[in-house]
Amino acid sequence: MKNAERLADRFAAAVAAHADRSALRIGDRCWDYRELDDELSRLRATLAEFCTDLDRPVAVIVDGTAATFLPMLAVLFSPHPLIPVDAASPRSRVSTVLADTGALLWSADSGTDTMSTADLVPGHPRVDCAVLAFTSGSTGTPKAVRQGDELWLHQATELAHELGIGPGAIVAQALPAAFGGGLDITVTTLLAGALLWTLDPRIDGVGDLVASLRRGRAQSLHLSPALLRAILDTDGAGEALRGIDLVATCGEALDAAEVNRLRALTPEVTFVNRSGSSETGNLAFNSFAPDRELPTGTLPAGRIAAGKHIRVLDEDGTPLPDGAVGAIEVHSPHLARGYLCGGELVDFATHDTGGGQRLAAVPVRSHRTGDVGRVDGDRLTLLGRSDDTVKIRGYRVDIGEVTAAARAADGVGDAVVIAHKSDGRTELVAYVAPPRAARAPAVATVRTAIGRAVPSWMVPAHIVLLPELPRTERGKVDRTALPAPRRRPAYTPPATGTEKLLAAIYADLLGIGSGGIGTGGIGADGIGSGGIGSDDDFVALGGDSLTAVTLLQRVEETFGVSLPPSAPIADPTVRDLAARIDAAAPVCADGVVVHLPGTHEPGATNDPDGMPAHSPIVFGFAGAGESALAFAPLARRLSGYRLIGLHAHGLENRGVPDPTIRRAARRFARQVRRLCPHGPYRFVGHSLGGVIAMEVARVLIADGEVVEHIVCLDTVLTGPLQRRLPVHLPASTADTTHAATGSDVVDAEQVAAEHRSTWDLWRTRAALLTAGWWPRPADAQWSLFHELGRRSALLHRLHPWSGPATIVLAEDNPDPGEWWEVIAPEHHGVHRISGDHNGILRAPHVDVTAGIVADALAGAHV
Structure with a gap:
C-alpha cells in the first residue's frame, strides 16, 4: 500500500526547516541537519550502485557507532524497507533474516555487502513497508513485523507531543538503535528538528555514560528500566541526572520504588513510562510530573495512546466491560500491516470503519497482543502474558525458540524452558536432561550452545540439570514438579582490576554475558545487568571439575599465579578468588x-x-x-x-x-x-x-x-x-577530518570546564591532591x-x-x-x-x- 506521505518526505521537511540546527551526535562527532542529509544522500547513492530494486529490503547491522548508525538512517529514509539487526545477534539469526527476506546486508566492515546482487529470488514476497522489525515467533523461528510509514509517522507525532521533543531540544538516547524503543526515539527526534545524542553503554560502560551525561546538557533521557537502575547505582548519578527535565523508560514494567530513587536525586524531573510493541506502536503512556503521587508497586501502563482503541476479550472473543480482566485486542489505523513469517505475508485483520474518507485511506486493523489486562476508562493496566511469550529485560521472547535451542545442544536429550519470577523480575530457567543412560552435559556447554543460537537476552538465567524431566500421567512435562532454581546474589559490579578480569574469565568459560571491563554490568544488548558480579559463585553458575581446570589455566596465563585445584571450590566467588590471586600475585x-x-x-x-x-x-x-x-x-x-x-x-x-x-x-x-x-x-x-x-x-x-x-x-x-x-608537525595530506575531531574534543573539554561550578573545581583539586592515598572505588x-x-x-x-x-x-x-x-x-x-x-x-x-x-x-x- 502506497502512502501520501513517507518517512523520507517528513525528514526532508525537517531538513528544510532546520538545516543549520544540530541533528545528530555520536561520540565526539556532531552533524547539523544539512550535513546529515548530505551524508545520508551519499550513502544512498552507494546503496543504489548495488541495488536498483527499491522494494528490496536492506538489513543493516547496528552497533551504536557512526559507521553503522548512519547507514541505518540512510535506508530508513529511502524507499527500501529497513531491517535493523543488532550487532549482538548470532550469525545464525542473521542468516535466517536474509534467507526469509532476500535482503541485502549492509555491515560496517565491508560497506554494502550483498549475498547476491541479482534481483529477488523467485518466491520472496515483495514487502511494502518502512521497517521489517524481527521478533521471536511462536513457531520457534523469527518473524518480521511489517511496519508501514503510517505507523511511524503517527507514532513520531505522538511521541514528540508526549515527551516534549521539539526543535532545538537535546534528546539523549541510551536504547539500542536496532530495537523498537531506540528506533522510536531516533525517528521522533530527527523528524522534530531536535538533536539526537546517542549513548551506548555497551561501548563505554555505565560509568562513562554517567560521565558523559554530567558533561552534557540533555533535556530528556530515554533508556530501559534496567539501565536506569544501573545508573542510579553508579557514583555521580545525581550530578549526571540533575538538569534533565524528563526521563522515559520502555520495554518492561518498572516499580514505583525506582522512580522514587530517581526523584531523590533530581526532584524536578518528570518521569514517563511508555508501553507499546512492534505490532502496535505506542500503546499507553504514564507520565509522572514532580508533584504527582506515585502508586505502590509496579506502575500501570497508563493512558491509552491516541488513535488506539482497546478491547478486553474473554476466552470466546466476547468483549468484556470496563474493569474486567481478559485478553487485550488493539484496533487502530496506525498498527503494523502484519507479519512476514517463513517467507509468507500474514496481514492483520482489517475492519470497515464507516468513518469517512480519512480512515478509508488507511484501514483500521486489529491485533491481539497476547497480554492479559483491563481497561478502566482511558487507562490500561497490563497483568502479564496469555501465551508462551514473555518479556525479558524489555524484549519479547518466545519460549519455544529458546527451548528448541536448548534441545539442540550437545548432550541434551530433552529440555523445557519456563519463565520464573524472582524479586519482581522475570527470568528464564532451562531444565535439561541427558539422553537415557548417557552422561549429563556441562551447564557451561549448554549455556554456550544456546548463546550461539539466540540473542543474549534470550539465554536462560538459570540452567538446571535433571536426570529426567518429571511427567504427568498424560506424558506432559509436570511443571509443578520442577525444582526452583538457585537464586543468584544481587549484582555487585567487580570492584578491582583483578575482579574485572576474573569476571570476564568466568563469563567466557560459563557462557554468561560479562560485567567485566568497560561494561559496567550491562549485557551484550546494553539493557540488562545479567553479567558476572563480585558475589557470583563459580560452582553455582555451573562450573564443574573440567571447567575448573580451564579456569586455573586461564588464571595462571592472565595473572601469573598458580593456584591449587581446590581454589575454585574453596573460594568460588569472584571476590574471594580475586583476593586469593592478589595475595599470591608476584x-x-x-x-x-x-x-x-x-x-x-x-x-x-x-x-x-x-x-x-x-x-x-x-x-x-x-x-x-x-x-x-x-x-x-x-x-x-x-x-x-x-x-x-x-x-x-x-x-x-x-x-x-x-x-x-x-x-x-x-x-x-x-x-x-x-x-x-x-x-x-x-x-x-x-x-x-x-x-x-x-x-x-x-x-x-x-x-x-x-x-x-x-x-x-x-x-x-x-x-x-x-x-x-x-617540533613542527606537517599539515596532513590525507583526510583531516580526524584531526579536526580531535581538536573538537579539546574544545569541548574547555567549554565543559568553563561551565563547571567553583565547588566542582575545588572538589576535583582536592581529589587530585589525595590521589594514591585516599581509598576510592x-x-x-x-x-x-x-x-x-x-x-x-x-x-x-x-x-x-x-x-x-x-x-x-x-x-x-x-x-x-x-x-x-x-x-x-x-x-x-x-x-x-x-x-x-x-x-x-x-x-x-x-x-x-x-x-x-x-x-x-x-x-x-x-
Whole structure:
C-alpha cells in the first residue's frame, strides 16, 4: 500500500526547516541537519550502485557507532524497507533474516555487502513497508513485523507531543538503535528538528555514560528500566541526572520504588513510562510530573495512546466491560500491516470503519497482543502474558525458540524452558536432561550452545540439570514438579582490576554475558545487568571439575599465579578468588608491576616467578588511569614472550603519584633494571604509555643500555601533548577530518570546564591532591588517575624518538599518520587498525594488535 506521505518526505521537511540546527551526535562527532542529509544522500547513492530494486529490503547491522548508525538512517529514509539487526545477534539469526527476506546486508566492515546482487529470488514476497522489525515467533523461528510509514509517522507525532521533543531540544538516547524503543526515539527526534545524542553503554560502560551525561546538557533521557537502575547505582548519578527535565523508560514494567530513587536525586524531573510493541506502536503512556503521587508497586501502563482503541476479550472473543480482566485486542489505523513469517505475508485483520474518507485511506486493523489486562476508562493496566511469550529485560521472547535451542545442544536429550519470577523480575530457567543412560552435559556447554543460537537476552538465567524431566500421567512435562532454581546474589559490579578480569574469565568459560571491563554490568544488548558480579559463585553458575581446570589455566596465563585445584571450590566467588590471586600475585612492593605471561611451550623450565626462564621479556607501559592488567589479552597472544606490565604509582596500592612523565619514567627505569638488569629492552606502550616508554628508553640509553624496539599503541598526539611539542608537525595530506575531531574534543573539554561550578573545581583539586592515598572505588580511582595523566601530558615536552619504533593507531585516533615521520623518524611502519582506543587491546581486535607487535619484536632481531 502506497502512502501520501513517507518517512523520507517528513525528514526532508525537517531538513528544510532546520538545516543549520544540530541533528545528530555520536561520540565526539556532531552533524547539523544539512550535513546529515548530505551524508545520508551519499550513502544512498552507494546503496543504489548495488541495488536498483527499491522494494528490496536492506538489513543493516547496528552497533551504536557512526559507521553503522548512519547507514541505518540512510535506508530508513529511502524507499527500501529497513531491517535493523543488532550487532549482538548470532550469525545464525542473521542468516535466517536474509534467507526469509532476500535482503541485502549492509555491515560496517565491508560497506554494502550483498549475498547476491541479482534481483529477488523467485518466491520472496515483495514487502511494502518502512521497517521489517524481527521478533521471536511462536513457531520457534523469527518473524518480521511489517511496519508501514503510517505507523511511524503517527507514532513520531505522538511521541514528540508526549515527551516534549521539539526543535532545538537535546534528546539523549541510551536504547539500542536496532530495537523498537531506540528506533522510536531516533525517528521522533530527527523528524522534530531536535538533536539526537546517542549513548551506548555497551561501548563505554555505565560509568562513562554517567560521565558523559554530567558533561552534557540533555533535556530528556530515554533508556530501559534496567539501565536506569544501573545508573542510579553508579557514583555521580545525581550530578549526571540533575538538569534533565524528563526521563522515559520502555520495554518492561518498572516499580514505583525506582522512580522514587530517581526523584531523590533530581526532584524536578518528570518521569514517563511508555508501553507499546512492534505490532502496535505506542500503546499507553504514564507520565509522572514532580508533584504527582506515585502508586505502590509496579506502575500501570497508563493512558491509552491516541488513535488506539482497546478491547478486553474473554476466552470466546466476547468483549468484556470496563474493569474486567481478559485478553487485550488493539484496533487502530496506525498498527503494523502484519507479519512476514517463513517467507509468507500474514496481514492483520482489517475492519470497515464507516468513518469517512480519512480512515478509508488507511484501514483500521486489529491485533491481539497476547497480554492479559483491563481497561478502566482511558487507562490500561497490563497483568502479564496469555501465551508462551514473555518479556525479558524489555524484549519479547518466545519460549519455544529458546527451548528448541536448548534441545539442540550437545548432550541434551530433552529440555523445557519456563519463565520464573524472582524479586519482581522475570527470568528464564532451562531444565535439561541427558539422553537415557548417557552422561549429563556441562551447564557451561549448554549455556554456550544456546548463546550461539539466540540473542543474549534470550539465554536462560538459570540452567538446571535433571536426570529426567518429571511427567504427568498424560506424558506432559509436570511443571509443578520442577525444582526452583538457585537464586543468584544481587549484582555487585567487580570492584578491582583483578575482579574485572576474573569476571570476564568466568563469563567466557560459563557462557554468561560479562560485567567485566568497560561494561559496567550491562549485557551484550546494553539493557540488562545479567553479567558476572563480585558475589557470583563459580560452582553455582555451573562450573564443574573440567571447567575448573580451564579456569586455573586461564588464571595462571592472565595473572601469573598458580593456584591449587581446590581454589575454585574453596573460594568460588569472584571476590574471594580475586583476593586469593592478589595475595599470591608476584607484584612488587609499590604495586606498579604486574607479570602477564604469554603462551609458551609446555615443559619449559621456569624462573622463580613461575615463567619460562628462556622467554624474552617485553615491558608494557599502561596509559593514564589504566591498570597494567589491560595488557592481559595481548600477553596471552604473544607466544614466546613474557610481558611485564607497569602502571602509575599509587593507582592500586597506596603511594604518591608521580607529578610528571619524566619523574614516572625514572621510577619505571629503576623497576625495569631491577627485573632485568641489562638489555636489550623491548617496550610496548598504550596511549600515554607510548610517551612514557620513550622517556624510559632515554633514561636507560643514558646509562649505556640498548633499547631494541618500542611499539606505541594508539598514542594520541592531538590534544595535550600537541600543545608543547618542540617540533613542527606537517599539515596532513590525507583526510583531516580526524584531526579536526580531535581538536573538537579539546574544545569541548574547555567549554565543559568553563561551565563547571567553583565547588566542582575545588572538589576535583582536592581529589587530585589525595590521589594514591585516599581509598576510592576502582572506577573512580582510574578516572582520577586519568586526569592526573592528562595534566602531566599538558606539562610534557615530547621530543622525537630517534630509535626503532612501530606505531599502531586505532580507527578513531585523530592523528594523521604522517605526524609520526617527525615524532619517530626511524619508525618501521604506521598501522591503522579496526577498534577504538581501548578496543585494540581487547577481543576481537587484540588479535590484529598482537600480530603487529609480534612482527615488530621479531623484526627487531633481524
